[in-house]
Amino acid sequence: MSEPQGSEGTTQRLPVIERPGEPDQREHSGSAAAYGPPPGPEAEAGGGARRFWSARRVPAGIVALLLLLVAGIFLYDIAAVRAHRPAMHWRRALSAQLAERPLDDIWVLIGAGVAAALGLWLIVLAVTPGLRALLPMSRTHPDVRAGLHRDAAAMVLRDRAMEVSGVQSARVRMRRRKADVRTVSHFRELDDVRADLDATLTEAIGGLGLARPPALSVHVTRTTGKKG
Numbered sequence: 001m002s003e004p005q006g007s008e009g010t011t012q013r014l015p016v017i018e019r020p021g022e023p024d025q026r027e028h029s030g031s032a033a034a035y036g037p038p039p040g041p042e043a044e045a046g047g048g049a050r051r052f053w054s055a056r057r058v059p060a061g062i063v064a065l066l067l068l069l070v071a072g073i074f075l076y077d078i079a080a081v082r083a084h085r086p087a088m089h090w091r092r093a094l095s096a097q098l099a100e101r102p103l104d105d106i107w108v109l110i111g112a113g114v115a116a117a118l119g120l121w122l123i124v125l126a127v128t129p130g131l132r133a134l135l136p137m138s139r140t141h142p143d144v145r146a147g148l149h150r151d152a153a154a155m156v157l158r159d160r161a162m163e164v165s166g167v168q169s170a171r172v173r174m175r176r177r178k179a180d181v182r183t184v185s186h187f188r189e190l191d192d193v194r195a196d197l198d199a200t201l202t203e204a205i206g207g208l209g210l211a212r213p214p215a216l217s218v219h220v221t222r223t224t225g226k227k228g
Helices: 026-035 057-082 089-100 106-127 150-162 190-207
Strands: 134-136 147-149 167-174 178-185 215-222
Touching: 057 106, 134 150, 147 150, 150 167, 150 178, 150 190, 178 190, 190 215
Parallel strands: 178 215
Antiparallel strands: 134 147, 167 178
């Protein structure tokens, strides 16, 4: 369906994806709906957006390779003993050491500590998502997930901060729950610059479309350059 043709050419109406059971809002929103801010967390489908999980192929591959090697060595040794051959020297020495050394021996404690640390590391990798640098975005469709890298979000906020009058330089540190913005102003009152930054960056964070928008922290200082 085409809009009326004007001096600049023909404008076509974009298709609108509607959810079942929701009323048609095109007559209320108009063509400006396509340019509005992205939907917030309340518009997510299927509950809140969760963090992306890392595949962790390298740790999984190392653990699988070590288990395969250890299992293969023990299986070969057990098969050799069943075939009426002597066990490997290292297994006999290890068995003798474990039988003779007391539990409070320093090497026994070191070995137990290393095994406990390795097991704790594997448990942490198994229960944590990882990919901390990827921020989940709001889901407008149940089959589509999107994420925004922290560096990209920080770059957007820095560019918007530099557009504020009076800002000479800006540095943005983006975290999962907080956006720390530090700027240097070379003219205008600091309170006025801070107020404009709060308004501009709050709008910019809303435009990122994140599922959990981070809290905004703005710091404005005066430049210390000397006039020659």
